[in-house]
Structures are given as structure tokens and as C-alpha cells.
Amino acid sequence: MNNLLTDILLVTVVLLASCKNDINSLQTGCTGLEPSKNILGTWQYTSRFTSNKRHQFSGTISFNRDSSISDPDSLLGFSYGLMPVIKKYYNVTDDMLKIYQVTKIDTLLMEGKMELYECNKMIYSGWPNSSIPDYNLKLTLTR
Numbered sequence: 001m002n003n004l005l006t007d008i009l010l011v012t013v014v015l016l017a018s019c020k021n022d023i024n025s026l027q028t029g030c031t032g033l034e035p036s037k038n039i040l041g042t043w044q045y046t047s048r049f050t051s052n053k054r055h056q057f058s059g060t061i062s063f064n065r066d067s068s069i070s071d072p073d074s075l076l077g078f079s080y081g082l083m084p085v086i087k088k089y090y091n092v093t094d095d096m097l098k099i100y101q102v103t104k105i106d107t108l109l110m111e112g113k114m115e116l117y118e119c120n121k122m123i124y125s126g127w128p129n130s131s132i133p134d135y136n137l138k139l140t141l142t143r
Helices: 002-026
Strands: 041-049 055-063 087-093 096-102 107-118 121-126 137-142
Touching: 107 137
Parallel strands: none
Antiparallel strands: 041 055, 041 137, 087 096, 096 107, 107 121, 121 137
16 A cells, blocks of 8 residues: 555656646746847847838847857948958847947947847847938847
8 A cells, every 4th residue: 555655646746747847848938038148049130221111131140158249141241431340249238239340440339229028039229320310220130
């Protein structure tokens, strides 16, 4: 009788543990995850430059743990003015995404305000830049 009770208890524990694993697999893993952690990795992007939608782009972009950006589809471009961009990096704070492009003589900073935050979709907009009066970027990142 004692062995039967032990066996029933063991089976119950195993079943409860497997149910817990099934519930965990349904969660996306980003509940409570701050944007600075969630942004890590590769994203598909669509972007719209200027309010009249003249310039639209799409591709992939990766935000790396060391704050560098991999930009194979050149969302951010390869030059600033006449100078080639030698480094691209980012910083996420609260509801802002800051992207830096570094050349030999200058650094361009672009800042976007978070408009939407979901585990697999983030939208940043605004991106004011005083040198381009009609500059308005809406950057949509999706996984």
C-alpha cells in the first residue's frame, strides 16, 4: 500500500511538472522584459522617411549585445555627408532608441520615441534632425 501511494504521488508530481512546462512554452518570454533587453537580435524592419512617404525601406537589422548595429540592408546608410560611416551603435533608455553613426570627424545622433512595444513588434517614431527639416522616420521592427 505504501508503494502504491508513493507511485501515485510520483506520477502526480511528474504530470504537474509537465503541465507547467506546457504553460511556460505558451509564454513569449518577454513579459516584463525591458526594451533594452528585448531589442537584442535580428529584426525585420520597415521604415518611412518624411511625412509624405516618399522614401520607404525594408530589410533586416541586428542590435547586438555590445551595442553595435549590423545593418546589411543599409537602413542607416554608409556615409554621413561625404564621410564614410565607420561605426554604428545604439542605446535604449525607457521609451527612446538612440542610434549613433560615427565617421572620422563627426557623430550623428538620431533619437526615436517608442510608439508601440510588444514582444515581437516595436515602433519608434520622430527622429528629429535639425539639418533635414522634413525628416521624420517611423521605424517598425518585427520578428
